[in-house]
Amino acid sequence: MSGLRIESTRGDLVESVHRVSAAVVDGQGRTVAATGNPALVTFWRSAAKPFQAMPLVADGAADRFDIPDDELALCCASHSSEPLHLALAERLLARIAVGEEELACGPHVPLSPAVADRVAREGIAMTPRWNNCSGKHAGMLALCRHHGWPSAGYTGVGHPAQRRILASVSCWTDVAQACIGLGVDGCTAISFALPLRAMATAYARLGAARDGAAARVRAAMLAHPDVVAGSGRPCTDVMRAWPGEVLAKAGADGVYGAALPGLGLGLALKVEDGDGSAAPVALIAVLRELLGHGPAAEADQAPLPAGLGGHAGPAILNTRGAAVGVLRAVGGLRFSGVAPRARGTAR
Numbered sequence: 001m002s003g004l005r006i007e008s009t010r011g012d013l014v015e016s017v018h019r020v021s022a023a024v025v026d027g028q029g030r031t032v033a034a035t036g037n038p039a040l041v042t043f044w045r046s047a048a049k050p051f052q053a054m055p056l057v058a059d060g061a062a063d064r065f066d067i068p069d070d071e072l073a074l075c076c077a078s079h080s081s082e083p084l085h086l087a088l089a090e091r092l093l094a095r096i097a098v099g100e101e102e103l104a105c106g107p108h109v110p111l112s113p114a115v116a117d118r119v120a121r122e123g124i125a126m127t128p129r130w131n132n133c134s135g136k137h138a139g140m141l142a143l144c145r146h147h148g149w150p151s152a153g154y155t156g157v158g159h160p161a162q163r164r165i166l167a168s169v170s171c172w173t174d175v176a177q178a179c180i181g182l183g184v185d186g187c188t189a190i191s192f193a194l195p196l197r198a199m200a201t202a203y204a205r206l207g208a209a210r211d212g213a214a215a216r217v218r219a220a221m222l223a224h225p226d227v228v229a230g231s232g233r234p235c236t237d238v239m240r241a242w243p244g245e246v247l248a249k250a251g252a253d254g255v256y257g258a259a260l261p262g263l264g265l266g267l268a269l270k271v272e273d274g275d276g277s278a279a280p281v282a283l284i285a286v287l288r289e290l291l292g293h294g295p296a297a298e299a300d301q302a303p304l305p306a307g308l309g310g311h312a313g314p315a316i317l318n319t320r321g322a323a324v325g326v327l328r329a330v331g332g333l334r335f336s337g338v339a340p341r342a343r344g345t346a347r
Contacts, residue, residue: 006281022269023196035286046136047199218247234284256282
C-alpha cells in the first residue's frame, strides 16, 4: 500500500497533494505502523501540552491549589475562546491568585469561527485570557507560585519553569534534553523539536499510565473534550466519537498527537507542508485504520463514527458556499511485525 497522503480536489482534478509522515508505537517505543518518515524531526507545538502540564500535577501544585479536572484540561487545551473556556481561565487565575496581565501569551483571533465572527461584529476587546493557550500559561504560573519561582520571564529558556517542563518532555519521550530542539511557539512559550516516533512514545505512555500525574491528566482530558478544543473542533469531536478509546491533541502546522489506551498505542503525525486543514483528515484516516482493523487490515475502511464526516473528508467551498472539491485521504499505514494488544487488555 502506498503511504498516506491527503489530496485536495477541484472538479475532477487533484489540485494539490499533502504528504503525511506518522509514527504509531507502543509504550516501549517499538514501531507498530508508520507512513512517510516516522523519524521526521519537527516541532511538537501544542500537541506537547499534556506533557507541559504534567509537572503541575507531579510536583503537587494541582493538589495545593485544588485544581479540578476541567481546569486541568484547560491547561492541556488549545481552546476556542468560548464562554466555557473564558470562565475556566478566569476561575483558574483566581484560584492561583494571578492577574490576567501576568499571562505572557497575549490575545489573538479566536480559533472558533463563530466566536471570531462575534468578536468582530460586537467589537469585543480581547484580553490574554482569550488566547487558546491561556490555560497552559496559567498552569505554568501555578507551577511558579508552587515552587516560589519568579513569574517574570516564565516562558523563556533558562527559567526554572521551562527547565522543569523540558525535563518532563525528555522523560516522556526518551530524548535527552540536549538533543531536544528549542524554538519559540506562537504563544511565546518554548516549543520542542523531536522525532515523531518520540512524540508517539510519549502518547503511548500517557494512554497506558495506571496512576500518577499522567493518569490524572489523561482522565481530565477524556472527561472534558469540550474544554480541550471546542464546539465543532476535531480534537473534541474525535474524543466524543471514540469515548475513552482516543485522546487527541492538535498542534499548529499540521501536527497531531493521540493516545489509544485500549490498544496501548501512541500516534504522532505531521502534514509535511504544515497544512492545518489536511491534518484532521490524516488523523481520522489513521485512527480508522488502527481502531477498525489493525495490522491485518484489508482495503475496506472501518465505519466512520457520527460527528466526524465534516473532518474526515471536508468539502472545499467557493465564496457562495457551493462545494467545488474535497479533501480526501488516500493510501494508508505500513505495519511492522509488532502487533498492538487487543482492545481492553490490561497492561
